[in-house]
Amino acid sequence: MAGAEWTSLEESLEKHLPLLDLQEVKRVLYGKELRKLDLPREAFEAASKEDFELQGYAFEAAEEQLRQPRIVHVGLVQNRTPLPTDAPVAEQVSALHKRIKSIVEVAAMCGVNIICFQEAWTMPFAFCTREKLPWTEFAESAEDGPTTKFCQQLAKSHNMVVVSPILERDSEHGDVLWNAAVVISNSGAVLGKTRKNHIPRVGDFNESSYYMEGNLGHPVFQTQFGRIAVNICYGRHHPLNWLMYSINGAEIIFNPSATIGALSESMWPIEARNAAIANHCFTCAINRVGTEHFTNEFTSGDGKKAHKDFGYFYGSSYVAAPDGSRTPGLSRTQDGLLVAKLDLNLCQQVNDVWNFKVGPQDPCCYLLLCFGSHPALRAGNYCCGLAHGSMGYQLPPEGSV
Numbered sequence: 328m329a330g331a332e333w334t335s336l337e338e339s340l341e342k343h344l345p346l347l348d349l350q351e352v353k354r355v356l357y358g359k360e361l362r363k364l365d366l367p368r369e370a371f372e373a374a375s376k377e378d379f380e381l382q383g384y385a386f387e388a389a390e391e392q393l394r395q396p397r398i399v400h401v402g403l404v405q406n407r408t409p410l411p412t413d414a415p416v417a418e419q420v421s422a423l424h425k426r427i428k429s430i431v432e433v434a435a436m437c438g439v440n441i442i443c444f445q446e447a448w449t450m451p452f453a454f455c456t457r458e459k460l461p462w463t464e465f466a467e468s469a470e471d472g473p474t475t476k477f478c479q480q481l482a483k484s485h486n487m488v489v490v491s492p493i494l495e496r497d498s499e500h501g502d503v504l505w506n507a508a509v510v511i512s513n514s515g516a517v518l519g520k521t522r523k524n525h526i527p528r529v530g531d532f533n534e535s536s537y538y539m540e541g542n543l544g545h546p547v548f549q550t551q552f553g554r555i556a557v558n559i560c561y562g563r564h565h566p567l568n569w570l571m572y573s574i575n576g577a578e579i580i581f582n583p584s585a586t587i588g589a590l591s592e593s594m595w596p597i598e599a600r601n602a603a604i605a606n607h608c609f610t611c612a613i614n615r616v617g618t619e620h621f622t623n624e625f626t627s628g629d630g631k632k633a634h635k636d637f638g639y640f641y642g643s644s645y646v647a648a649p650d651g652s653r654t655p656g657l658s659r660t661q662d663g664l665l666v667a668k669l670d671l672n673l674c675q676q677v678n679d680v681w682n683f684k685v686g687p688q689d690p691c692c693y694l695l696l697c698f699g700s701h702p703a704l705r706a707g708n709y710c711c712g713l714a715h716g717s718m719g720y721q722l723p724p725e726g727s728v
């Protein structure tokens with residue numbers, strides 16, 4: 328069977344393993360068993376009518392005497408691009424807005440507090456072509472572009488924090504493009520933005536023709552529902568990148584991505600899950616689905632024949648917790664919404680047991696933890712000799728820690 332058609336690892340395991348074996352395999356591959364969320368019937372009906380998958384799971388934490396549980400529902404959205412890549416730009420954007428609106432409405436029925444879309448969600452993943460037009464026309468202002476305005480409406484109507492990864496055009500600074508994510512408060516206000524800080528130069532994923540490594544450090548956003556950060560796609564291969572968001576205070580790190588089977592599928596289940604374990608936080612890995620075809624051929628710079636697509640995006644979005652447990656993945660082939668109920672108290676509980684991030688035997692980490700919150704370092708983009716982007720704090724008036 329072709330890789331692009333295989334629905335999911337979970338479906339295969341359920342289909343082929345005897346029950347006892349299945350339980351043991353799941354215990355090892357997925358950690359502590361998660362309770363399925365009892366999502367409303369009308370949400371499943373709407374998802375089925377709109378032709379997308381809906382799944383929900385709950386991560387539990389132990390009861391504490393001094394703190395109340397800190398419950399937050401996150402929503403992860405994966406989708407294909409509804410129109411062909413040669414449709415007019417405005418029509419492609421508006422078809423994607425329509426698609427996302429219908430999924431967000433279902434997320435609202437499920438009580439989602441924070442929702443995150445896939446990387447560059449308003450466009451096909453056209454960076455492989457290395458052509459400029461029409462793809463750069465998808466770029467928008469992070470502060471007041473049409474997509475941010477659209478997301479502000481969604482956020483306000485559903486009392487939901489929206490993480491909107493877009494191709495950003497920074498008109499105030501020389502019209503530079505960035506691969507960015509805008510974080511919009513549940514009040515509808517723009518809390519701020521973050522920029523992809525590791526740019527792939529791997530085969531068809533050669534995005535440096537469009538933008539460079541982000542210059543905003545590792546910002547963390549204080550929302551009503553918890554402290555969040557966004558580690559865009561390729562950043563998930565860099566353990567220090569996750570570490571920096573975590574050291575800056577993130578309790579949930581979203582990883583909106585666009586990646587294909589041949590390149591990264593065997594790494595996918597490991598990387599975000601490992602980051603949740605290593606950094607005592609929740610991680611949310613999101614990947615698009617489908618195969619996008621382009622009008623003009625392009626090469627991968629590997630001496631092989633030119634082609635018009637670069638393979639299938641394998642979806643499989645999932646949430647991982649600091650105790651190593653994780654949800655099953657959404658399908659590899661279908662649009663979907665994954666809802667996860669988190670108790671953020673689990674981060675500190677696991678930290679107190681394992682304490683991976685600090686230790687005198689680990690001087691680099693120790694220094695970062697001691698000085699990471701120092702005001703002098705917050706003011707600029709302090710670089711500790713780590714990867715690009717360093718541990719910069721961004722301090723907009725509201726919402727960033």
Ligand SMILES: NC(=O)NCCC(=O)O
Pocket residue numbers: 446527532560561562584585586587590591
């Ligand atoms: N979008 C993106 O950075 N893709 C690179 C490939 C990968 O990280 O698996």
